[in-house]
Each structure stands twice: as C-alpha cells, then as structure tokens.
Amino acid sequence: MSELNNNDRLRLGIKARCFELSRHLSKRYVMLNPDKTPTAFATELCHSIRRLDDATIDDPRTLLNLFLKPNDSAASLEQLPADPMFPVILSATFLLRALDAEAQGQHERGWNNLTDAAYWCGIAQGGRHVSLVQKEAVSDAQTRIAKRGGEARHDKERQTKEFAQQRARELCPDGGWRPKIEAARRIQTEVADYAKELGWTMVKDRVVGKIDEWLSEMHDAHLFFPTLRKKPESSG
Structure with a gap:
C-alpha cells in the first residue's frame, strides 16, 4: 500500500509540474505568435510534435531538424535561423514525453524528461535564442543525458x-x-x-x-x- 501511495504521489507530482510548465509555454507561444490563441499551443504545436517526435532522439540539434526540416536531414542547427520558438518546441517535446511516461507508470523516465522540459522552458522564458546559447545548452543537455545511466x-x-x-x-x-x-x-x-x-x-x-x-x-x-x-x- 505504501508503494502504491508513493507511486500516486510521484504521478501527481509529474502531472502538476507538467501543467505548470504547459501554462508558461502556452503564454510564451502566444507572445511569439500574436495571431494565435492560447489553445493553439496544444491543438497545433503539441499535436505536430506528437506526430513527428522520435522518442529515441535526445540531442537538441537532431530534434530541431526533425521538427523544422523534415525534408532536409542534413540541415544543422547552425544553418537554421535564430528563432525564439526553438526552446519552446524543445520544452514542449520533453513535456509530452514526460506525460507519456507518467501514463505508462514509468515515473523515473517521466521525471527525467520533465527535467529537460523545465530546462528549455527556462531558456524560452528568458527570451534567449538557442543560437546564442547553443554551445552551453547542447553541452549541458548531453551531459545530463549521459548521466541518466546507473x-x-x-x-x-x-x-x-x-x-x-x-x-x-x-x-x-x-x-x-x-x-x-x-x-x-x-x-x-x-x-x-x-x-x-x-x-x-x-x-x-x-x-x-x-x-x-x-x-x-x-x-x-x-x-x-x-x-x-x-x-x-x-x-x-
């Protein structure tokens, strides 16, 4: 029973944090796209991410190429224009993965994805272009990904x-x-x-x-x- 209660707490914690990040991302999305309504974040951006996402990919550059240049696999982040939407896309991607992991009862994987979602959400809210923080952000993300083992x-x-x-x-x-x-x-x-x-x-x-x-x-x-x-x- 105690184990069940603990799992319930973990699941509720993930959901609450995901909801909070979603609110931040939705506001940022509308700020960057004034012609969009708050619901467009979920109905348009998140829907598109779910359709294109490959959960085996963690590298930020590869993910952006996957979403933004689906017909040009050779495109690199350096070749893409500086766009404050990049961190919003990356944060939303890991947020959706966290929710999927939670739904499957994989709480550890959920928290790991949630950490990535929060990291990119912070960059998105800071209004900094990914191109300006590419080296430090990618290095940090790769380090955290490597540490997930053991x-x-x-x-x-x-x-x-x-x-x-x-x-x-x-x-x-x-x-x-x-x-x-x-x-x-x-x-x-x-x-x-x-x-x-x-x-x-x-x-x-x-x-x-x-x-x-x-x-x-x-x-x-x-x-x-x-x-x-x-x-x-x-x-x-």
Whole structure:
C-alpha cells in the first residue's frame, strides 16, 4: 500500500509540474505568435510534435531538424535561423514525453524528461535564442543525458537542484535577484516540498543556504543575479 501511495504521489507530482510548465509555454507561444490563441499551443504545436517526435532522439540539434526540416536531414542547427520558438518546441517535446511516461507508470523516465522540459522552458522564458546559447545548452543537455545511466538516475539531490535553479529563472524579477539570497528565500518552501515528493528530506536549517549554493552554480547565473556579473577591469 505504501508503494502504491508513493507511486500516486510521484504521478501527481509529474502531472502538476507538467501543467505548470504547459501554462508558461502556452503564454510564451502566444507572445511569439500574436495571431494565435492560447489553445493553439496544444491543438497545433503539441499535436505536430506528437506526430513527428522520435522518442529515441535526445540531442537538441537532431530534434530541431526533425521538427523544422523534415525534408532536409542534413540541415544543422547552425544553418537554421535564430528563432525564439526553438526552446519552446524543445520544452514542449520533453513535456509530452514526460506525460507519456507518467501514463505508462514509468515515473523515473517521466521525471527525467520533465527535467529537460523545465530546462528549455527556462531558456524560452528568458527570451534567449538557442543560437546564442547553443554551445552551453547542447553541452549541458548531453551531459545530463549521459548521466541518466546507473546511479545518476536515482540522484534526488540533483533533480531538486535543477528544480531550484529553474524556479529561480521563472520567478526572476525585472533587473534580476538583488541580492541572490532573496531567490533562495523566495523558493525555499516549494523546493523543500519538491525534494520531499522525491523521497528526500532537506535539513530545515540548511535549505536556504543549500539553494543559494546551487544558484551560484547555474551556468547562466550572471543573467539572473547581477552581483555575479564580472566587473570591467580597471584600465589603471
């Protein structure tokens, strides 16, 4: 019975997170396509992705070629025009995979796909073109994909860390977090709750400090935390 309840909690957690990401992506989709209604995200984009997606493909460049250049398999991401829709497409792809995995009771695969969906959603919301972050994003994605084997699949702390970093991106106020510790304080409750859903209880007195440490490790931290930006060197 306890195992069943745990599976139910995991399933509900995946669904809730997918619903939240879907709302963010839908808003971003409409912002980028003013002539579309919010429902078009699901009826048009998601429908198209389901028709073209190949679940055996994880590499972002290959996925974009699959969706955007179906008749030109030789096309590379570098040859495609810079388009802020790219991260929306990638996030929606992994989001749909997460929902499919959840429906099949494959909760671990669902959370893994959800992590990818959240990562690309963060980039989409930041409004940055994939072409501008290609090297770092692809490298990061490939690293995470490689780590899915073996013990990394059960690394609850890693998943919580990525969730915390993603929430800091999503909730970032105009001008960035000042100071950085404010972001950790703002998201501490939901991060601790997320960890508990995964079966990991964070030490109460260390939650804020741990999150603050994780936020410092974000590859794009300088975009969200002004205090981490490098100051120009003095000419004197």
